[in-house]
Every structure is written in structure tokens, then in C-alpha cells.
Amino acid sequence: MVYDLNIPTTPMRFLFLTIDGNHNAxxxxxxxxxxxxxxVVLELGFYAAAGLRSTHxxxxxxxxxxxxxxxxxxxxxxxxxxxxxxxxxxxxxxxxCIITSNPALIRRTHIGAFDLTKRDEQPGLLAQWIKKLxxxxxxxxxxxxxxxxxxxxxxxxxxxxxxxxxxTYISAHQYWLQSSPxxxxxxxxxxxxxxxxxxxxxxxxxxPISYPDAALWHPDAAQPxxxxxxxxxxRGAGLRSHAQTPSATQVGTQQAVPTDVERGxxxxxxxxxxxxxxxxxxxxxxxxxxxxxxxxxxxxxxRSVVLSENTAHLRALIEALEARGLEARVAYAAGLDMRPAVxxxxxxxxxxxxxxxxxLPALRLSVGRPxxxxx
Numbered sequence: 001m002v003y004d005l006n007i008p009t010t011p012m013r014f015l016f017l018t019i020d021g022n023h024n025a026x027x028x029x030x031x032x033x034x035x036x037x038x039x040v041v042l043e044l045g046f047y048a049a050a051g052l053r054s055t056h057x058x059x060x061x062x063x064x065x066x067x068x069x070x071x072x073x074x075x076x077x078x079x080x081x082x083x084x085x086x087x088x089x090x091x092x093x094x095x096x097c098i099i100t101s102n103p104a105l106i107r108r109t110h111i112g113a114f115d116l117t118k119r120d121e122q123p124g125l126l127a128q129w130i131k132k133l134x135x136x137x138x139x140x141x142x143x144x145x146x147x148x149x150x151x152x153x154x155x156x157x158x159x160x161x162x163x164x165x166x167x168t169y170i171s172a173h174q175y176w177l178q179s180s181p182x183x184x185x186x187x188x189x190x191x192x193x194x195x196x197x198x199x200x201x202x203x204x205x206x207x208p209i210s211y212p213d214a215a216l217w218h219p220d221a222a223q224p225x226x227x228x229x230x231x232x233x234x235r236g237a238g239l240r241s242h243a244q245t246p247s248a249t250q251v252g253t254q255q256a257v258p259t260d261v262e263r264g265x266x267x268x269x270x271x272x273x274x275x276x277x278x279x280x281x282x283x284x285x286x287x288x289x290x291x292x293x294x295x296x297x298x299x300x301x302x303r304s305v306v307l308s309e310n311t312a313h314l315r316a317l318i319e320a321l322e323a324r325g326l327e328a329r330v331a332y333a334a335g336l337d338m339r340p341a342v343x344x345x346x347x348x349x350x351x352x353x354x355x356x357x358x359x360l361p362a363l364r365l366s367v368g369r370p371x372x373x374x375x
Contacts, residue, residue, distance in 0.1 A: 008198040013040040015064055017085065017098075018175035019050040029181035030188055038203060042188065049081040058084060069196055074176055076101035095195045099173050101304050111195055114165035157359055164182045177334070179371070180307045184206045213334040214341040219304045219315045224306065224332075226306035227346050235327075296327045298346045303332040 016027060033041045052058060065071065065088050073096075076085060082102045088107035089096055090209045098105045109116040168190060175187035186206050193203040193207045215224035216231040219240075225231035301314060314330060323326040331341040 007039060007202050009041070011043045012069045012192065012196055013043045013064075013067055014139075014191075015045040015047070015068040015071045017047050017049065017071065017076060019049050019075040020076065021046060021051075021131075022302075022304055022306050022310050023176075023179050023184070025310050026179055026181045027182050029309070030184035033181065033185040033373065034188055034192075035192050040192065040199075040203070042192075049076055049078065049085070052081060052084075062088055062218075065089070065092055068092070070094055070191055072172075072191070073098040073105060074100050076105050078102075097169060097172055097191070099176060103201050109169065111168055111191075112160040112165035114169055161266075165194075171208070177304075178208055178307060179304050180209065180211070181309065182303065183307075211303070211307060213303075214344055215332060216345055217302075217330045217332060218328075219311065219318060231329075231345075280369045296329055297321050297329040298342075299328060300338050301330060301332050302336075303334050306330075 016023070027044055027046075034040045036041055045068065047061055047064075052061065057063060069094055071089065071094060073089075075199055075361065076082065076098065076140045082104055086104050086108065089098070089105065092108075095111045096108050097111050098109050167312075171190065172187060175183045175190075189203040189309040190205055192199050193201070193205060214223055215226050216228065217224045218231075218235075221234060299314070299317065305314070307313065318328040318330065329345065331338075331345045333339075333341040
């Protein structure tokens with residue numbers, strides 16, 4: 001890799017404030033990409049608001065805020081955190097970008113000529129798009145908001161001056177809401193190139209990659225599946241690859257009903273054979289016994305969890321279910337309303353549903369209303 005020799009070698013300090021820290025692993029991978037591709041060294045600081053409990057925690061955050069080259073925050077709510085964070089951000093000398101948070105914290109945003117700390121920033125175009133982004137309810141809320149952001153971003157990036165900084169602010173929502181390591185790498189490039197001295201024109205600026213608003217995901221697949229048909233074709237190909245292997249429960253033309261233990265044993269044996277043959281692939285699913293017709297367990301999670309690759313808990317859950325001969329079908333949606341995913345991927349098969357992560361609001365939205373029972 002050939003680096004730009006004119007890029008500063010002093011490490012930068014970026015501070016990220018969130019409610020839960022779900023993006024931390026993806027941000028670390030993004031910083032690694034930045035170093036590998038461009039030789040840029042970035043020191044990351046992470047604070048989850050829910051973890052700020054003691055005086056020591058707040059004092060450490062205050063020191064890091066004063067030393068930061070850039071501060072980024074998202075999904076910051078709760079009066080017990082908003083008031084002290086507001087005071088800290090008010091004293092910050094570096095650029096600050098706060099999105100999808102309490103309005104008092106959003107108003108601490110100041111990047112370039114775009115300064116929400118000044119009251120005259122509210123009228124005009126900004127007020128119009130903020131009004132459009134206010135939640136209106138319904139199952140397509142997240143998709144509607146992303147569409148507005150995409151359309152505004154296309155227009156603003158062509159305009160000079162303050163409009164460019166407004167473009168940065170709106171684009172930050174797009175990168176963050178579709179938070180794969182690659183998109184967060186692109187976000188870092190954008191913020192560094194525009195707002196850190198010495199980097200103007202040194203880093204590439206690329207639009208965010210778009211991902212399906214609702215999709216099925218499996219850790220053995222190369223990418224999420226936007227449709228049930230794509231997922232079933234992929235899974236069916238994996239099952240057929242062991243179709244020539246007789247089940248331990250088959251006797252002649254008769255097939256005994258397997259127990260959970262036998263399902264698990266067959267799964268482990270098939271997986272062991274695959275490893276011995278060196279056939280493990282990121283595009284091939286784990287193998288379960290093809291002769292079985294296992295039940296399906298639906299698992300709902302948030303898109304940010306999957307895209308940011310914060311999925312160790314999901315992988316463990318999938319392995320445990322598949323070891324018992326069950327199909328683990330993981331779906332996500334773009335927002336807390338999980339009805340699009342439930343209706344697209346689970347209406348006909350799932351006998352049980354698991355809600356993973358901070359999904360209680362999604363549970364109420366998705367299954368809280370009475371529905372006709374299905375056989």
C-alpha cells in the first residue's frame with residue numbers, strides 16, 4: 001500500500017458517544033481500514049451513556065472531551081445523561097456532530113459553517129428536513145426517513161459553502177444508520193477530510209453503501225438476503241450438498257423419528273466432515289441432516305447489530321439451535337418496528353419467536369396488536 005506522504009503522522013482522537021456501544025466493534029474495524037489503506041492513525045474513545053454511573057466516569061469523559069479532535073454522538077436520550085452531556089459539549093472546542101438524539105444535544109452540533117449552536121441556523125432548509133424526519137408512525141417509518149436523507153444528500157453535495165457542511169451532517173445519518181465497517185470507514189474519511197487540519201483532499205469521499213431495510217441473515221452467508229426466496233435457495237443448496245449422506249436414523253426405506261440428541265449428533269458429524277474436507281466457505285451454510293424437516297425458530301434483531309458485525313451472541317444462539325436440528329432464521333428491520341420483517345419472513349413457518357437485543361419496543365410494535373391465528 002502506497003500512502004500519501006503529506007498526510008500528518010500525529011494520531012487523531014475521535015470520541016464516540018452512544019446509548020449502548022453497539023457500533024464500537026465496527027468502528028474499530030473502520031479505523032483499521034483507515035490505517036491499512038491510507039496510513040492514517042486514529043485513536044478512538046467510546047462512551048456508552050448507560051455506563052456513565054460514577055463521578056469518576058464523568059471526569060474521565062470530561063478529560064477526553066477536552067482532548068478530542070472530533071466528537072460524534074448518536075441515540076442519546078434520558079434526562080440523567082442529557083443535562084451533563086449538554087454541559088460538556090457546550091465547552092468542547094473541536095467539531096461536534098450529534099444525530100438522532102435529544103434536541104438539546106443535537107443543537108450542540110457545529111461542523112464547519114454549519115453551526116446549530118446559533119439560533120439562526122434553524123430556519124429555512126434545515127427546519128424543513130427536520131420536520132420531515134419527525135416520526136409519523138407506520139411500518140415504513142425507517143424507510144421513509146432514509147429516502148428523505150438520500151434525496152437531500154444528492155442535492156446538497158453539489159452546492160458549495162454551508163450547504164456542503166449540511167450535506168456532511170445529513171450524510172452522517174446515512175452512514176450511521178447503515179453501519180457496516182465499510183460505511184463507518186467512509187464516514188471517518190468524510191469527517192477527517194473535511195474537518196481535521198492537514199487532510200483536505202487526502203482521503204476519498206464515497207457515498208454510503210445501501211443495505212436492505214429488512215432482510216434475513218446467517219453467519220455462514222456472504223451477505224444478507226433481501227427475500228425469502230434467495231435465503232431458501234441458499235439454504236437448500238447447503239442441505240443438498242449432504243443429500244448423499246445417509247442419516248444415522250435411517251433403516252432401509254424406513255426413517256425413524258430422530259430425538260433432539262440424534263439431531264445434534266448428526267449436525268456435529270456433518271459439520272466435522274465438512275471441516276475435514278476443507279470445504280468450509282463463507283458462502284455455504286452449516287449443514288444439518290437433509291432428511292429432517294426441522295422446526296423453524298424466528299429470531300428478530302436490529303439491523304445495526306448485524307451490519308456492525310456485533311453478532312457473537314447471535315452466532316452462538318444459531319449454533320445451539322442448529323445443533324438440536326432446528327432452523328434458526330434471523331431477520332432484521334431498519335427500525336424498531338419489526339412488522340415488515342415478521343410479515344415478509346415468518347408468517348408461514350416460524351413456531352417460536354425470539355427477540356434479541358434492545359427489542360422490547362419492537363416486540364410491542366410487531367406482536368402487540370391482536371392478529372388472526374394461523375395454523
